[in-house]
Each structure stands twice: as structure tokens, then as C-alpha cells.
Amino acid sequence: MNAEIISVGSELLLGQIVNTNAAYLSKELAGLGIDVYYQTTVGDNDKRLRAVTEKALERADVLIFTGGLGPTKDDLTKETVAAILGKSLIYDEPSLAKIADFFKKRNKPMSENNKKQALIIEDSKVLVNRYGMAPGMVIESGEKCIVLLPGPPKEMIPMFDDELRPHFSNEGDSSTVIESRVLRFLGIGESQLETEILDLIEQQTNPTIAPLAGDGEVTLRLTVKHQKADLRQQLLDDVEGQIQKRVESYFYGYGDASIVEQTFLQLQEKKCTIATAESFTGGLFAKELSSNPGAGDVLLGGIVAYATSAKKELLNISEHIIENEGVVSHQCAKEMALQAKRKCNSDIAISFTGVAGPTSQEGKRIGEVYIAIAGIANEPVSYQLDLSGTRNEIANKAVKYGCFYLLNELKRWSKTE
Numbered sequence: 001m002n003a004e005i006i007s008v009g010s011e012l013l014l015g016q017i018v019n020t021n022a023a024y025l026s027k028e029l030a031g032l033g034i035d036v037y038y039q040t041t042v043g044d045n046d047k048r049l050r051a052v053t054e055k056a057l058e059r060a061d062v063l064i065f066t067g068g069l070g071p072t073k074d075d076l077t078k079e080t081v082a083a084i085l086g087k088s089l090i091y092d093e094p095s096l097a098k099i100a101d102f103f104k105k106r107n108k109p110m111s112e113n114n115k116k117q118a119l120i121i122e123d124s125k126v127l128v129n130r131y132g133m134a135p136g137m138v139i140e141s142g143e144k145c146i147v148l149l150p151g152p153p154k155e156m157i158p159m160f161d162d163e164l165r166p167h168f169s170n171e172g173d174s175s176t177v178i179e180s181r182v183l184r185f186l187g188i189g190e191s192q193l194e195t196e197i198l199d200l201i202e203q204q205t206n207p208t209i210a211p212l213a214g215d216g217e218v219t220l221r222l223t224v225k226h227q228k229a230d231l232r233q234q235l236l237d238d239v240e241g242q243i244q245k246r247v248e249s250y251f252y253g254y255g256d257a258s259i260v261e262q263t264f265l266q267l268q269e270k271k272c273t274i275a276t277a278e279s280f281t282g283g284l285f286a287k288e289l290s291s292n293p294g295a296g297d298v299l300l301g302g303i304v305a306y307a308t309s310a311k312k313e314l315l316n317i318s319e320h321i322i323e324n325e326g327v328v329s330h331q332c333a334k335e336m337a338l339q340a341k342r343k344c345n346s347d348i349a350i351s352f353t354g355v356a357g358p359t360s361q362e363g364k365r366i367g368e369v370y371i372a373i374a375g376i377a378n379e380p381v382s383y384q385l386d387l388s389g390t391r392n393e394i395a396n397k398a399v400k401y402g403c404f405y406l407l408n409e410l411k412r413w414s415k416t417e
Contacts (some may be wrong), residue, residue, distance in 0.1 A: 001145075003033045004060035006052060008077050009069035009151055010043035012116035020157055021066045021149075028160060030043045032168050033225070034062060034306050053084055057144060071113045078137070080147055082121045085141055089119040091128055093136045094179030121148075131155045138167060161308035175380040179232045182222045183240065186259060186404045188250040190218050196246045200239065207239050216397045217259070218250075247283070252407055262402040264292040266410050275344035277315055277336035277351040278301035279327070280369075281395045285352060285402055290293070301344040305336070315339040326362040328353055333372035334380035341374050348375035351404055356391040367394055378407045 011017045017039060026036045033401040037060065042052045049068075056063050068077030082089050096118035103110040117134040120126060127136030127147075133154035147164060149156045185193060190213035194201065197220075201209050207224035219372050222239055226232045244251060253262040267274060276286045276299075286302035289295060303314050308327050311317040315336050317327070325331040336351035354369030355361045367389075372382040383405055387394045 001061040002210060003029055003062035003064060004038040004039045004056040004065060005041070006056060006065045007041045007151075008044065008065060009041075009044060009090060010045075010074075010098075012041050012067075013043050018410060019153070024153070024157060025064060026158070028043070028165070029064075029168075030223070032165070034178050037165065044068065044076060046076050046080055049076055049080045050084060053081060056210070057084075061143065062083035062145045062147065064147045064149065065149055066149045067184055069118050069136070069148060069150050070204055071111075071119065071133075073113075075116070078121055080120060081139070081146060081148065085121070085139065085241045086148075086276040087139075087320055088122045090122050090300065090375060091115070091118050092120045093118075095120075095126070095129075095133075099133050121155060125167070127157055127159050129159060130162070131158055138164070148378050177229075177232070178223060178225050179229075179236070180224075181222045181236045182255050183222070183243065184252060184253050184255075185218045185220070185247065185250040186216070186252055186400060188218060189213070190248060192229065193220070193250070196386065197377070200242055204239075209234055209239065211242075217399055219294075227351070229301055251405065252404055259400050259403045259407075260294060262287045263296060263406050264289055266407060268294065270410060270413060272298070272348060272410065272413060273300050273346040274298060275300050275340040275346035275349040275351070277340035277349065278302065278304050278355045279306055279311070279336070279351075281352040282306065284395050285350065288399055300346045303340055303343070304341045311323060311336070317345075326364070328355055328364045328368060328370060330364055330370055330372070330382040330384065333370035333382045334374065337380050339374040346375070348406075348409075350374075350406060354387075354394070354398065354399055354401060356394045362397075366381075369398050372395070373405060373409050376413045382403075 005022045007019050007022050014018050022039045029036055040052050042048050065077050069073045078089060088235045096115060099114055099118055100110060120135060120137050120140055124137035124139045126140065129135050129150060132150055132152060134150050136149045136159050143205055149159055191212050194211055207222045210221045213220045224232050225236045252259055278285055283302060283304045286299060289299050305314045311327055315341055317332060317335055321331050321335055333351050333353050336353060337349045340351060341349035346353060351372045353368050355364050357366040360366060367387040369385040369387055370382055373381050374380040385401055387397045
């Protein structure tokens with residue numbers, strides 16, 4: 001089956017509300033073996049809603065509406081769908097009783113328009129709303145399945161989980177179970193990544209490969225369809241193996257966990273403590289790392305030495321390095337990491353120094369960044385980056401690259417008891 005999600009509400013088009021329902025439904029439907037080919041958003045207008053619905057009936061097996069089931073005149077979804085199908089609206093007595101009881105318990109009069117929420121399309125299967133007033137419904141019309149769900153996520157999500165998921169599971173075909181695996185990469189752009197695996201993308205059948213760029217990272221979503229779980233895993237392993245042979249050096253992890261979370265988990269797993277010395281990032285790396293539960297077992301401390309004078313006083317950076325190499329340099333970054341490790345008595349340390357703008361420094365251009373790691377190899381290692389963007393973007397990118405370099409270095413690290 002293929003589906004179209006139709007989100008109803010002028011507030012969505014005006015940007016007053018973010019449409020999280022469509023994202024949730026697409027993800028959950030994929031797990032049920034239902035492909036979502038279209039997502040449509042339409043305002044509270046009968047003519048436009050009718051046009052969208054008629055088009056969706058031409059191209060989709062399953063239509064899922066969210067929104068437009070409320071008590072006001074601009075809530076038009078069930079009225080419009082009923083008219084297209086040539087069906088009447090009738091009251092669902094249990095829902096009507098629930099609404100009446102709601103107002104009675106609060107000692108408030110129930111206005112006539114509230115009864116509108118209890119209307120359902122005749123011959124529909126009612127989906128109980130345990131967190132709101134308006135019930136949902138499923139209508140089978142020929143070979144089409146039409147679903148109406150409430151708009152508020154706190155009502156829509158439990159209705160889908162408790163009522164609609166079992167309906168689709170009973171009706172569905174187990175041979176179309178869909179499973180995805182997300183690979184995460186840093187240090188390679190979306191276009192370069194696509195170029196490296198272009199032949200695999202062009203030849204894709206099952207699994208499929210979908211690149212997605214965002215916030216300095218690139219992800220690949222591998223999606224497979226098969227009725228047997230072990231064969232789904234084998235198919236995913238095979239295509240991932242081909243990808244990793246080409247771009248493994250940029251790979252850092254799987255799934256939804258951020259690169260900071262991945263770094264923290266590796267530090268925790270290896271029982272490795274860390275200290276930080278930060279200049280232009282202003283403590284951002286330490287802040288991100290400390291946001292993970294249990295950070296006290298990993299992060300011993302951090303030093304923010306923004307000004308040159310602070311680097312001298314807090315990190316004992318020598319005049320020789322400052323005068324001959326500069327504070328934005330490999331040598332300064334290495335010494336910052338060494339001093340942070342010594343002062344905090346940590347297993348390892350990481351440092352950040354660079355130019356975030358708005359002006360250059362020491363003749364170094366905006367975006368020139370140095371990151372150093374001490375305590376894993378015999379001598380500190382340092383990396384130079386040329387980053388672009390605003391001050392905040394450069395700082396955030398630097399933190400991610402710091403995590404990336406740490407993850408690679410930690411592969412070689414083992415604690416001496």
C-alpha cells in the first residue's frame with residue numbers, strides 16, 4: 001500500500017504550528033510497510049480541501065487526514081470527506097455522551113457546536129479519543145482506506161498507537177515490513193559522499209540509499225523491505241559494507257545519537273576521563289559533554305582561556321609559543337591540551353583555539369581553527385580546520401570535529417590499570 005498524509009489547518013501554512021504529525025506518521029507507517037509517497041498541507045478551506053482530497057484519491061491507497069475535527073465552523077475535514085464519498089454524518093453516541101459528561105462534571109453549559117465533535121461519517125470504524133473530544137475514524141471505500149485523526153499531537157499519537165496501528169497490523173502484509181539503518185558521517189559534504197557511492201545509489205533496489213545533509217553532518221538512510229528479519233539484516237549489512245569500503249574514514253556512528261552523545265558513550269565505556277581547554281568555543285564543548293547523564297564520571301573539568309593573558313595565567317602558555325607561533329596555532333593548541341590534562345589530572349584532554357570572527361587575528365583568517373588531543377598518543381596530536389559560517393556556526397562545527405577526532409583517537413586508547 002502507499003499513503004498520502006493530508007494535514008489540515010491554516011495555522012500550519014502560516015507557520016504558527018510546526019507540522020510534527022506528518023513526520024511522526026511517515027516514520028510509523030514505514031514500520032508497518034506502508035509507503036508514504038506524498039505529504040500535503042492545506043488550509044481550512046472547503047474548496048481547496050476538496051481538491052486535495054480528490055487528487056489524493058487518484059494516487060494513494062491510504063489517505064490519512066490530521067486536523068479539522070473540532071467544533072468550529074472552520075473544522076471541515078469530515079464534512080468535506082463525507083460529501084466526496086456521498087455519505088451522511090451521524091452522531092457517535094458514546095462520543096456524544098463523553099462530551100456531555102465532560103461539561104457536566106465541570107458544571108459548564110455545553111454549547112451546541114460542541115456536539116459537532118461527536119459526528120462521524122456513516123459506516124466508519126470509530127477510533128476512540130482518550131485524550132480529547134473528537135473521535136477519529138476509518139472509512140473503507142472500495143479499494144481506498146480513509147483515516148481521519150485529530151490535529152493535536154497529544155490526541156493524534158495515542159490514537160494512532162492504540163487504535164490505528166492494530167487496524168493496519170491486522171490488515172497489512174507481513175512481507176512488506178520495512179527496516180531502516182542510519183549511518184552518520186562528518187567531514188564530507190553531501191555532494192562528495194554521493195559522488196563516492198553514486199553507482200550504488202543508481203543501482204539501488206532493495207535496500208534503498210537516501211543521503212541527507214544537515215548542520216555540518218551527512219547521514220545515509222538505508223531502507224530494506226523483507227518479511228524475514230535475518231534477511232533484512234543481511235541485506236543492510238551487505239550494502240553498508242560496500243559503502244564503508246569507500247567512506248569509512250568519515251563514519252562516526254549509527255542512528256539518532258548525536259556525535260557528542262557518541263563521544264560521551266565511548267569515553268564512558270572506556271572509563272576514560274577528560275579535561276578541556278577552550279578559547280574561541282567559550283566552554284561549548286564542555287557544556288555539550290556535561291549535558292549527558294553521568295557526565296561527572298567522564299568530564300573532570302574545563303578551562304576557558306579566551307584572552308591571551310588568560311592563556312598565560314591559567315594554562316601557562318609560554319611567551320615563546322605566543323610570540324613565535326601565535327595563540328592560533330598547532331603548538332598553542334597542543335600546549336593547551338597538555339596543561340588541561342595536568343591541571344585536572346585527567347586521562348586525556350582536548351583543546352580548541354581559533355578565529356571565529358568578526359575580524360581576523362594574528363593574520364589568521366576567520367574560520368581557521370586548531371584542535372589538539374593529549375594523553376592518547378605519546379605526544380599530543382593537533383588538527384587544523386578551515387570552517388565557514390557565523391561565529392556560532394564555526395564554534396558548533398569545531399565542537400563536532402573535536403568529537404570526531406576524539407572518537408578516532410579513542411579507538412587506539414586503552415587504560416593502564
